[in-house]
Amino acid sequence: xxxxxxxxxxxxxxxxxxxxxxxxxxxxxxxxxxxxxxxxxxxxxxxxxxxxxxxxxxxxxxxxxxxxxxxxxxxxxxxxxxxxxxxxxxxxxxxxxxxxxxxxxxxxxxxxxxxxxxxxxxxxxxxxxxxxxxxxxxxxxxxxxxxxxxxxxxxxxxxxxxxxxxxxxxxxxxxxxxxxxxxxxxxxxxxxxxxxxxxxxxxxxxxxxxxxxxxxxxxxxxxxxxxxxxxxxxxxxxxxxxxxxxxxxxxxxxxxxxxxxxxxxxxxxxxxxxxxxxxxxxxxxxxxxxxxxxxxxxxxxxxxxxxxxxxxxxxxxxxxxxxxxxxxxxxxxxxx
Amino acid sequence: xxxxxxxxxxxxxxxxxxxxxxxxxxxxxxxxxxxxxxxxxxxxxxxxxxxxxxxxxxxxxxxxxxxxxxxxxxxxxxxxxxxxxxxxxxxxxxxxxxxxxxxxxxxxxxxxxxxxxxxxxxxxxxxxxxxxxxxxxxxxxxxxxxxxxxxxxxxxxxxxxxxxxxxxxxxxxxxxxxxxxxxxxxxxxxxxxxxxxxxxxxxxxxxxxxxxxxxxxxxxxxxxxxxxxxxxxxxxxxxxxxxxxxxxxxxxxxxxxxxxxxxxxxxxxxxxxxxxxxxxxxxxxxxxxxxxxxxxxxxxxxxxxxxxxxxxxxxxxxxxxxxxxxxxxxxxxxxx
Numbered sequence: 166x167x168x169x170x171x172x173x174x175x176x177x178x179x180x181x182x183x184x185x186x187x188x189x190x191x192x193x194x195x196x197x198x199x200x201x202x203x204x205x206x207x208x209x210x211x212x213x214x215x216x217x218x219x220x221x222x223x224x225x226x227x228x229x230x231x232x233x234x235x236x237x238x239x240x241x242x243x244x245x246x247x248x249x250x251x252x253x254x255x256x257x258x259x260x261x262x263x264x265x266x267x268x269x270x271x272x273x274x275x276x277x278x279x280x281x282x283x284x285x286x287x288x289x290x291x292x293x294x295x296x297x298x299x300x301x302x303x304x305x306x307x308x309x310x311x312x313x314x315x316x317x318x319x320x321x322x323x324x325x326x327x328x329x330x331x332x333x334x335x336x337x338x339x340x341x342x343x344x345x346x347x348x349x350x351x352x353x354x355x356x357x358x359x360x361x362x363x364x365x366x367x368x369x370x371x372x373x374x375x376x377x378x379x380x381x382x383x384x385x386x387x388x389x390x391x392x393x394x395x396x397x398x399x400x401x402x403x404x405x406x407x408x409x410x411x412x413x414x415x416x417x418x419x420x421x422x423x424x425x426x427x428x429x430x431x432x433x434x435x436x437x438x439x440x441x442x443x444x445x446x447x448x449x450x451x452x453x454x455x456x457x458x459x460x461x462x463x464x465x466x467x468x469x470x471x472x473x474x475x476x477x478x479x480x481x482x483x484x485x486x487x488x489x490x491x492x493x494x495x496x497x498x499x500x501x
Numbered sequence: 502x503x504x505x506x507x508x509x510x511x512x513x514x515x516x517x518x519x520x521x522x523x524x525x526x527x528x529x530x531x532x533x534x535x536x537x538x539x540x541x542x543x544x545x546x547x548x549x550x551x552x553x554x555x556x557x558x559x560x561x562x563x564x565x566x567x568x569x570x571x572x573x574x575x576x577x578x579x580x581x582x583x584x585x586x587x588x589x590x591x592x593x594x595x596x597x598x599x600x601x602x603x604x605x606x607x608x609x610x611x612x613x614x615x616x617x618x619x620x621x622x623x624x625x626x627x628x629x630x631x632x633x634x635x636x637x638x639x640x641x642x643x644x645x646x647x648x649x650x651x652x653x654x655x656x657x658x659x660x661x662x663x664x665x666x667x668x669x670x671x672x673x674x675x676x677x678x679x680x681x682x683x684x685x686x687x688x689x690x691x692x693x694x695x696x697x698x699x700x701x702x703x704x705x706x707x708x709x710x711x712x713x714x715x716x717x718x719x720x721x722x723x724x725x726x727x728x729x730x731x732x733x734x735x736x737x738x739x740x741x742x743x744x745x746x747x748x749x750x751x752x753x754x755x756x757x758x759x760x761x762x763x764x765x766x767x768x769x770x771x772x773x774x775x776x777x778x779x780x781x782x783x784x785x786x787x788x789x790x791x792x793x794x795x796x797x798x799x800x801x802x803x804x805x806x807x808x809x810x811x812x813x814x815x816x817x818x819x820x821x822x823x824x825x826x827x828x829x830x831x832x833x834x835x836x837x
Binding site for chain 1: 547576579584590591594595598634639645652678705706710711
C-alpha cells in the first residue's frame with residue numbers, strides 16, 4: 166500500500182466540517198472568504214468552501230499556510246447540516262479534487278468516554294479512525310470484516326499534540342448520534358476514545374488518494390455518563406466549537422510550511438507544553454489572516470532547537486509557570 | 502427543493518456498482534471498454550470506469566444510449582471490493598463530475614423479505630431509498646431525524662418496471678451485511694422491501710446534484726428466512742448478478758433517448774408485460790455494443806402506440822401466450 170507523504174512541507178490544508186456551528190468560529194477568527202457561485206465543486210453541490218491563510222510560527226521566517234475550510238452545507242429538503250459519512254466523504258473527495266491539499270483535517274465535535282478519561286471540552290487528534298457500524302462478517306479471510314472497521318491511520322504527531330495541548334486516540338465513526346449495545350461493543354474492542362459521525366469516511370477517501378489525514382474532535386458529551394446525548398450535545402456545541410477553533414488554529418500555526426514528519430515524536434508531558442503554549446499565545450497575540458498581529462518567538466516543536474536564546478528563556482519561564490499552575494490545580498482537585 | 506429533470510431524453514447513464522462480481526456480466530455483455538490511466542477521476546482514485554453504448558429499442562429509429570459503468574474498485578489495504586456507502590457516495594459524485602449523466606443507476610445485489618413477497622432472483626427498482634442505520638434523534642423539529650432516514654425518491658417508472666418484469670419498492674441501506682433488531686425495526690417502519698449497502702448514499706448525491714436516480718437490486722438472500730445472510734449471499738451472488746445484467750440491459754434498451762417521464766405510469770399487469778417482453782427478447786435477439794444484433798419491433802411502453810401493425814399482432818400473441826403460462830403457473834402453485 167502506498168502511504169501518504171508526510172515528509173513534504175505542509176503548504177495547503179483542507180479542513181472538512183459538517184456543521185455550520187462548528188465551522189463559524191474558525192471562519193470568523195481568520196476572516197476566511199466564501200467562494201462565490203460557481204464554486205470549486207460540481208454545480209449544485211451543497212458544500213460551501215471558504216479560503217484564506219494562516220501565518221505560521223515555527224521559525225523566524227514568517228510564512229503562511231493556505232487553508233480551505235469546506236462546510237458540508239445544508240440538505241436541500243430538510244435544511245439541516247449535512248452531517249454523517251455520506252456528505253463527509255463527498256466533501257473530502259471534492260475538496261481534494263479542487264484544492265490538492267498536503268493535509269486534510271476532519272474537524273468537529275464528538276462524544277467522549279468518562280471511563281477513558283474524556284471530559285467535555287477536551288480536544289482529541291486521531292491516531293487512527295475506525296467505523297463502529299460497518300459489520301461485514303466474512304468467514305474466509307476476515308478481510309472484508311476488517312475493511313468494514315477501516316483502521317485508517319493518521320500520521321504520528323505526538324509532538325504536535327503535546328505542543329497544542331490536545332489528547333490523542335482512536336476516533337470511531339457511525340452515522341448515528343446515539344449508539345446501540347453492538348456499537349458500544351465495537352468501539353470498546355477497537356479502543357475508541359472518541360465517537361463521532363464523519364472522520365472515518367474522510368479518512369478512507371484520504372487513504373485512497375494518499376493525502377495525510379487527521380481528525381480533530383472537541384468533546385460535547387460523555388457517551389458513558391448515562392445522560393441523553395442529544396441534550397448534552399446541543400448544550401455544549403457552542404463552547405466545544407470555540408475550543409475546536411482555538412486548537413485548530415494553533416495546530417495550523419505550528420504546522421505551516423513544516424513537514425508532518427517533524428512532529429512524529431515528543432517526550433515532554435502534553436499538559437505542560439500545552440499550558441505553556443496557550444499562555445504564550447495569549448501573551449504574544451494570535452495569527453490572523455490580515456497579518457497585522459503575528460506570533461513571535463513561539464517555541465519550536467519538541468525535540469527541535471528553539472529558534473533563539475531569548476525564545477529558550479521564555480519557554481523555560483512559561484514551563485515553570487505552568488508547572489506551578491498545574492500543581493495548584495491538582496491540589497484543588499484533590500481537596501474536593 | 503429543485504427536483505431532477507425527468508422530461509429530458511436519457512442520452513447518458515452512469516451505472517454505479519460496488520462489487521466486481523456484480524459488474525462483470527454487464528461489462529462483458531456489452532463489451533464496455535475500461536478507461537486507462539489517467540482515468541476520469543482524481544489521481545489514485547480506486548474507482549474503475551468502463552464505457553460503451555447500448556442500442557435503444559423504443560422506436561423505429563435505432564438510436565443509442567451512452568453508458569458508463571463505474572465499479573467502486575478495491576480497497577488499497579484489504580484488496581476487497583469497496584462496498585458500503587462511503588465508496589458509493591464518492592463514486593457517484595466523481596462519476597457525475599466526469600460524465601454529466603441524465604440518469605444514475607445504483608445496480609447490485611441485495612437482501613429481500615420473504616414475508617413481503619421477496620424471492621431469490623427477484624429484481625427490484627427503487628420507489629425511494631432510505632437509510633436504516635442513521636439514527637439522529639432531534640426533539641425540536643424532527644428534521645434531523647428525517648434527514649437521517651433520507652427519503653430519496655426515484656422518479657415514477659411503473660410502466661418501465663412492468664415492461665422489464667421487475668418489482669418496485671422501498672430500498673433500505675446500511676453499511677452492514679447483517680442487521681440488528683433496531684435496523685429491522687427501522688426497515689419495517691419505512692416499508693422497505695430491499696436491504697442493501699449503497700443505494701441511499703448514491704441517491705443523496707444524486708438528489709443534491711439534481712440527477713434522476715434509480716436503484717436496481719437483485720435479490721441474493723432472504724433477510725427474514727432465518728438463514729445466515731453471508732452464506733446465502735455468496736451462494737447466489739453469481740446468478741443474481743447475471744439476472745441483474747439482464748434486467749439492467751433491458752431497462753437501458755427501453756430507456757434509450759426517451760424521457761423518464763414517458764414511463765411514469767402503467768396500467769397493465771407487470772408480470773404479463775414482463776413475460777411478453779422477455780419472450781420477445783429471446784425471439785428477436787438482444788442489443789449489443791457492436792450493433793450487429795438488434796432488437797426490432799419491440800413494443801412501445803405502456804400507453805404509447807405500438808410502432809407497427811405487425812408489432813401489435815406479435816405483442817397480442819405474446820400476451821395471450823404469457824396469460825396461458827401464468828394461468829398454468831398459478832394452478833400449479835395452488836395445487837402444492
